[in-house]
Amino acid sequence: MSINRNFPALKNERLLKAARGEKPDKLPIWIMRQAGRYLPEFQEYRKQHSFFEICQNPEYACEVTLMPLRRFDLDAAIIFSDILVIPQALGMEVEMRPGVGPVLPEPLTLQHVEKLKAEGAVKKLEYVGHAINLTRHKLEGKVPLIGFTGAPWTLMAYMIEGGGSKTYSKAKKWLYASKEESHKLLGLLTDVIVDYLVMQIEYGAQIVQVFDSNAEYLNKYLYSEFCLPYLKRISSEVREKLKAKSLEEVPMILFAKGGWYCLEEQADLGYEVLGVDWTIEPSYVKKILNNKNITIQGNLDPTALYASNSDLKMFVEKMLEEFEGQRYIVNLGHGIYPDAPIDSVKTFVDAVHNFKA
Numbered sequence: 001m002s003i004n005r006n007f008p009a010l011k012n013e014r015l016l017k018a019a020r021g022e023k024p025d026k027l028p029i030w031i032m033r034q035a036g037r038y039l040p041e042f043q044e045y046r047k048q049h050s051f052f053e054i055c056q057n058p059e060y061a062c063e064v065t066l067m068p069l070r071r072f073d074l075d076a077a078i079i080f081s082d083i084l085v086i087p088q089a090l091g092m093e094v095e096m097r098p099g100v101g102p103v104l105p106e107p108l109t110l111q112h113v114e115k116l117k118a119e120g121a122v123k124k125l126e127y128v129g130h131a132i133n134l135t136r137h138k139l140e141g142k143v144p145l146i147g148f149t150g151a152p153w154t155l156m157a158y159m160i161e162g163g164g165s166k167t168y169s170k171a172k173k174w175l176y177a178s179k180e181e182s183h184k185l186l187g188l189l190t191d192v193i194v195d196y197l198v199m200q201i202e203y204g205a206q207i208v209q210v211f212d213s214n215a216e217y218l219n220k221y222l223y224s225e226f227c228l229p230y231l232k233r234i235s236s237e238v239r240e241k242l243k244a245k246s247l248e249e250v251p252m253i254l255f256a257k258g259g260w261y262c263l264e265e266q267a268d269l270g271y272e273v274l275g276v277d278w279t280i281e282p283s284y285v286k287k288i289l290n291n292k293n294i295t296i297q298g299n300l301d302p303t304a305l306y307a308s309n310s311d312l313k314m315f316v317e318k319m320l321e322e323f324e325g326q327r328y329i330v331n332l333g334h335g336i337y338p339d340a341p342i343d344s345v346k347t348f349v350d351a352v353h354n355f356k357a
């Protein structure tokens with residue numbers, strides 16, 4: 001399969017404008033995990049295909065990516081995939097167990113770090129590029145397509161724990177007791193992530209998000225030592241490599257969930273957009289980021305979608321009012337839950353687009 005870079009013209013520029021700090025006609029909205037289990041048509045699809053079969057087949061991944069756009073007036077599509085395709089490409093087994101989530105049956109041990117090889121990993125992930133290229137064409141310029149990756153620490157944490165964890169204490173133990181191996185692993189993941197993002201952009205991703213979902217388990221010391229330098233490397237090396245390949249730069253989003261303790265430091269990493277979760281007040285965000293050229297993305301509590309339609313509308317409007325004056329992209333403060341009511345998603349999206357901009 002080759003890359004077709006003869007893309008259709010983009011008709012909805014709200015997201016890219018907001019990311020670059022230009023004023024869009026209306027506030028852009030997309031929803032983390034918008035292509036997922038809360039959609040009955042996705043559930044149906046999952047009865048026919050395994051999770052990674054959908055990820056690896058560009059036609060299937062494209063179909064699932066487009067599902068939420070047929071229902072809601074969203075301002076972006078996000079390619080259907082998972083952050084754990086990187087550990088998979090590094091040779092680790094990853095299972096998606098229904099009702100449990102991701103399981104890595106043979107978690108990474110200190111002895112194994114030496115054996116991990118970055119070479120060839122991105123080549124194995126080229127199916128994501130093919131899915132992106134196909135979807136970018138199938139979108140016909142309706143909305144921009146978002147590519148994504150997990151951040152080094154978040155991937156490291158899943159690889160060591162072998163799945164989700166309440167404390168991530170095994171992975172955090174490395175940060176205190178095995179610093180050298182930790183840096184080696186984080187450096188290797190960073191190398192892969194940089195080339196993976198460049199590949200996604202080459203195939204047609206118009207903006208990319210780095211998910212640091214496990215930032216919330218760290219603190220300012222750990223984040224400064226084990227995350228910030230690698231996140232900085234990602235933003236600068238992706239831009240350098242795009243330049244070297246004569247590809248246009250795209251805006252980059254960093255979402256460090258629960259990373260309020262170093263929001264100010266995040267603003268200096270070279271990302272155009274910072275995602276924030278619902279535990280942070282818009283007024284605090286504005287105070288910390290005062291005068292920095294940064295767009296904020298977030299931060300409605302995903303469980304607010306269970307509220308009555310009138311309460312939900314009120315919560316959304318309150319959030320938009322509080323973020324007024326701030327460069328802003330509307331989203332939830334984390335991924336949408338599988339039992340979120342579909343009607344509420346429509347209420348959320350419509351409330352954003354009906355808001356006096």
Ligand SMILES: Cc1c2[nH]c(c1CCC(=O)O)Cc1[nH]c(c(CCC(=O)O)c1C)Cc1[nH]c(c(CCC(=O)O)c1C)Cc1[nH]c(c(C)c1CCC(=O)O)C2
Nearest residue numbers: 032033034035036078079080081082083101102211213335
């Ligand atoms: C931590 C993380 C993962 N994956 C992801 C993150 C970062 C975002 C976050 O913090 O929520 C990112 C992700 N995962 C998925 C997407 C697809 C694009 C989209 O946002 O619509 C994206 C962007 C599909 C998925 N990834 C997963 C599903 C459901 C699995 C299934 O269909 O069986 C989907 C649609 C599985 C998954 N994958 C992962 C977990 C913890 C789980 C289980 C919990 C859950 O289901 O939400 C790892």
